Amino acid sequence: MLKEFRQFLLRGNVIDLAVAVVIGAAFGAVVASLVADIITPIIAAIIGKPDFSNLTFTINGSVFRYGSFLNAVISFVSIAAAVFFFVVVPVNRLNEMRRSGKPVDETTRQCPECLSDVPKAAHRCAFCTSELQPAV
Known part of the structure; x- marks a missing residue:
């Protein structure tokens, strides 16, 4: 049973998946830092308020903290835009340049x-x- 487990772990797709998870986590930290340290201050410079978490309203004694939700939406949109413009677009252009060759006879x-x-x-x-x- 230990031999089979070792074979399972040393299979290429398991190792590839583990590397992808580690690289994905590191890349996520880079993108989160880009959004928190560069994009959010730009939004704060334009709007004038970098943190919306204190925004609330009350109905019949119930407090709705829509500011935290607004922060999450802005963070999500910022991260999605950063990934699209700094990863997806350049990778698509590289793939187009690699493909644009003479058609093979x-x-x-x-x-x-x-x-x-x-x-x-x-x-x-x-x-x-x-x-x-x-x-x-």
């Missing part, structure tokens, strides 16, 4: 009889043995 063509893929230089289909016209 096809090395196969379809047999008109059985629709299987055969090499372009083939004169006869290996699957249905029908004769093929020369490739253009």
